[in-house]
Amino acid sequence: MEQFILLLNVKASAFLKSVTDLRPQSILKNLSSLFIFGGVAVGVFLLSRAATGYLLTQAHIGLFLFHRFLSMLLYVFFITVNLGNMIVCYATLYKSDEVTYLMGLPIPHHTIFAVKFIDNFFYSSSTLLLLGLALLLGYGSYFGVSPWFYFFTFAAVLLPFMLTAGVIAVIVLMLLIRIASRVGIRWVLAGIMILYLSAIYLYFSAVNPVNLVQEVMKHYPEVNAYFGYLDPPFVHYLPNHWVSEFLYWTVSGEPARATWHLVTLFCILVSLLLTAWMVARVYYYKSWMSTSEARSPGSGRPGFLQVGFMEFGREGVLPRPADAFLRRDFWGFFREPSQWLHLLLMFVLLCVFLVSMSSLELKLTQPFLQTISYLVVFLFDGFLIASISLRFVFPALSLEGDAFWCVRSAPVNLRKLYWQKFIGSFLLIVTTAEILSVASTSMLRDSPFLILVGSLCTAFVALGLTALNLGAGAYFATFREKNPIRIASSQGASLTFLGGMIYLGAVVAILVVPLNRYFEILIIRGTTAPGWLLIPIVAVGLLTGAVFAGSTGIGLATLRRDY
Amino acid sequence: MNPTVQISHVTKKFGPFVAVDNLDLSIGEGEFFGFLGPNGAGKTTTIKMITGLYAPTSGTCLINGHDVHRDPLPAKRSIGYVPDQPFLYEKLTGREFLHFVCGLFNMPAALVREKIEEYTEVFEIGDFIDRRAEEYSQGMRQRIVLSAALIHDPGVLIIDEPLVGLDPRSARLVKDTLKERTTKGLTVFMSTHLLEIVEELCDRIAIIKQGRIIYEESQTGARRSNGELETMFLELTK
Incomplete structure (x- = not known):
């Protein structure tokens, strides 16, 4: 635990040094970041408030349908965070020189995993976290909720929701790398792509937003009559649904029903964190070793792409050195x-x-x-x-x-x-x-x-x-x-x-x-x-x-x- | 004799820190010049200015009479450079990397093939020439980088720690190759910490400390016996 805290401290102080750097160019860079990120956050806030207001007071779609749309948006958000974490995790947990260095020190592998996971989550999700907060503020300001709602929802709902996406990403990644060491990385990568595209396709086929609007509008304005059989059963097991239900019941004035969804989200997150910890204890070192060995001398792999006219040494159509750059970039x-x-x-x-x-x-x-x-x-x-x-x-x-x-x-x-x-x-x-x-x-x-x-x-x-x-x-x-x-x-x-x-x-x-x-x-x-x-x-x-x-x-x- | 490398009043500052302070050096054709100094003395900064990777804050670096910063292309055509870290394009094979470098120097295709075969043999690269750089050891990378630096027959070789990661046999190969090239007119500007290499190879040396030259041999051919250079270096840099 001491090593974990020490490593996190090093990370935190490196981050603090970068944001409190008082050199003129750093101050300028940080100020311009603040200005642009702040500007976009304000824009997202205004858009979120205006869209909420428009859909509820102009289009009269009703609270239920509004939260179903919100759920779909959160699903896309979840997949984005999940994919982003998985892609960046591979670089952070497996290809980083820092990990190679740490692996040579007397530090448990799962401690290295935990530190790098946290590092990776905040590195790859901070912008989305900011956008999520701006969306939440816009949403909340329409309903006129108390300031505590923002703090609570950000810390206890949005952050766990995104963390859930990140933990799933890292568990899947570790298992995939273990499988990849047996069946080959290309098959695994193709499998991931098919899996994610299928997940997106199946979700939107099941909840079909166009059908949803058409079916609900048939019952308009008695839309509640349709509510009983609206959701496909599997939707109830998705984190985006728990978040949208939490928000729905909160703004509907039924906190007890909202709490149930919050507890579900929290329990699942804790279970996933424990699962990730256990998988890391068993597989992280082995999977790191297999990626590391794949890059070592003697593991030479034949290139699967053969493009004769792009090979070095052939006469090119471009003059040199443009031709050399073209070939280098192509193969790279x-x-x-x-x-x-x-x-x-x-x-x-x-x-x-x-x-x-x-x-x-x-x-x-x-x-x-x-x-x-x-x-x-x-x-x-x-x-x-x-x-x-x-x-x-x-x-x-x-x-x-x-x-x-x-x-x-x-x-x-x-x-x-x-x-x-x-x-x-x-x-x-x-x-x-x-x-x-x-x-x-x-x-x-x-x-x-x-x-x-x-x-x-x-x-x-x-x-x-x-x-x-x-x-x-x-x-x-x-x-x-x-x-x-x-x-x-x-x-x-x-x-x-x-x-x-x-x-x-x-x-x-x-x-x-x-x-x-x-x-x-x-x-x-x-x-x-x-x-x-x-x-x-x-x-x-x-x-x-x-x-x-x-x-x-x-x-x-x-x-x-x-x- | 006109100097091949002429460094005049060169200063390099990083903010308030002066890395190189009013440096003057002159190296003649075919000379094997050793550039010594303790860690952080300004050796790599000087080399980076000579090769055009850093712009001097003031002063000029001339290669065969061409200013590296004002007239870079003719100056760089004469340079072969071996950096302190042999970084390569990880996804290219050694052969592809050498083809790429030859492309940058606009060498004719037939000559390129011949030269690659020559250096594969000289530095005993063997089958590794067709493996990707991501699979190379430090020593193999160094051999590829040395080949890349020499393949276009430069007039001046700027070399920063040439023997890093090389086994004794490879080190011998490199030393013999460099010595043999200087007899044919190649000028070598070498920075190293290995004093025995300097004693064995260099015609003339200079020692830099805190960005300033604290010792420079005035003429080629000064002879140093075993251990003499080490004693002098330790005395001057303490």
């Missing part, structure tokens, strides 16, 4: 499972999104609702592009890694390297973005003119987000970190993502009024393709230009920094 990407697997996962998610869009039947007649639906789809496309950019473009410079010395000391123009990374990333992002934009706006049966508007704005957004992520990725570069997932979930990455969200919000703000005017004219006249709609597109272009110039300037300037 496809030999790192976390890279290609994530790309594959994102591709599947994009397909799921497009399939979901194709089944939407929106026959809206009000201009404002049409504007909202168009911009929500645009914003969702933008959100996906921001996520892909963050995951694959932001780490691009950091992934030069410790071996960057060989590029920095070679006769290579670093600006060319930067532009090569930019062009490669932009081509990937803009292609994906355009496919998404054209497919999603076509599926909503928008006019060719609106599809063109969406396509132009999407191209700008792809440009802005690529430049932002590459520039910020260079500024926050961490050459010591080998894991791209940890780079993309660092504090700098979170700031960049929030910056991207602010940029997307500004683009939507530019478009909202002109689009609303467009839909008004369209409904009156039946058809229109007004030239004045080009003005907001030009404004989006100018905004993007500013983001591009600022980010690229910062990115190029950081290349001159000492390495």
Whole structure:
């Protein structure tokens, strides 16, 4: 126990030193973090309060249906925390040099596990914890609850809920690594992907939000008549259900029924923590050993990917050294499972999104609702592009890694390297973005003119987000970190993502009024393709230009920094 | 004789801390120069300025007359660099890494293949050349990095602790290779803590302490007998 506390103390003091660093650049960085995170938290708070108010007082969906939607949102939140923890846990618990060092000391393996688990949970979930708190504040402020409700719900509900997701992630990971040492990592990774996609698909097939609305609305306003047979039985065993039920019964003024769900959540968390502890005692060292041996000399594995024309030594189409960089990045990407697997996962998610869009039947007649639906789809496309950019473009410079010395000391123009990374990333992002934009706006049966508007704005957004992520990725570069997932979930990455969200919000703000005017004219006249709609597109272009110039300037300037 | 490496009034500050203070050094063609100093004296900082990894706060580093910071490409074309830690791209094999480095130096493809075979043999890399770097031992990494530094036939080799992690046989190989290259005109700027290596290989030495040169031999060919250098080093750096 003493060792556990000592190690946690070291972690805590390292964290405190980083946030209380009084050097000017650190103060500036911490202040800008505070400003951006604070701004987003306030935005989420306002959105949460407004959405709660709208659904309950304008749309009159009722408390029950509202909490069922909240439950679905919490399910997505749970899966996000769970997956995030599992992915980052692999790097923290198995690939970290710190663990290798600690394993050589007389410290019980399960103590190392406990320290690294806590470290990992707060590292990978802190941003989501902040967003969860902002959502909770928005929700609570609508119902006018007491300040104690926030403290209690945050500490006794939200934190245990997220911790439950994190503990499940680490238990599954340890077991999977043990299995992987017998059947091979690729089969296990494929299994995880299928498992999670199935879990998401089965959940939403069972609770189907579209059916839910249609069925409830059939009984409207007597929706309570439908409540008795609404939930599929398995939903009652999910943590998101306990949290939403706790909130439902709390705001309904029945604390005794709320407590029951809280106790359930707490008991399950304690059971899971004990299970994780026991699994760690048995398997953590063995699973760490098997991952460690997999990287040792003599464990050589043949590459499963054979792409002859990309092999080193072949004549390339690009001039040198661009050709050398291209081949290095290609093999570096496809030999790192976390890279290609994530790309594959994102591709599947994009397909799921497009399939979901194709089944939407929106026959809206009000201009404002049409504007909202168009911009929500645009914003969702933008959100996906921001996520892909963050995951694959932001780490691009950091992934030069410790071996960057060989590029920095070679006769290579670093600006060319930067532009090569930019062009490669932009081509990937803009292609994906355009496919998404054209497919999603076509599926909503928008006019060719609106599809063109969406396509132009999407191209700008792809440009802005690529430049932002590459520039910020260079500024926050961490050459010591080998894991791209940890780079993309660092504090700098979170700031960049929030910056991207602010940029997307500004683009939507530019478009909202002109689009609303467009839909008004369209409904009156039946058809229109007004030239004045080009003005907001030009404004989006100018905004993007500013983001591009600022980010690229910062990115190029950081290349001159000492390495 | 024009100096191959010319360091003039170079200072490097990290905030208020002065790591290298007004350093002046001049190394001629084919010279094997030993750069010594206690831990934290400024050796690696100096090397990083010579190779363009750090920008000096003031002063200039010239390689064959080209300023590494104002005119980096011609200067870097002449440099081969072996860092203190032999970091490689973990997912590339040794052969792929050497191909990559040759690409950075724009070497013709046919010559690249020939050179890779040559250095695989010189440093006895064997079958490891086709294994990924993530499987390498420290010594194997060092052999790959040494091959990468020499493969483009540089005029100047900047080398920071060349024998880290090498077994006695590999160390002998490296020493013989470096000595043989200097006879053909290669200039070596070597930083090390191993005084016996300096005694065996170096034509001339300088000792740095707290960022300042405290001792520099004025001419090539000064001879030191066994243990003499150690006594002098300990005396000067205490």
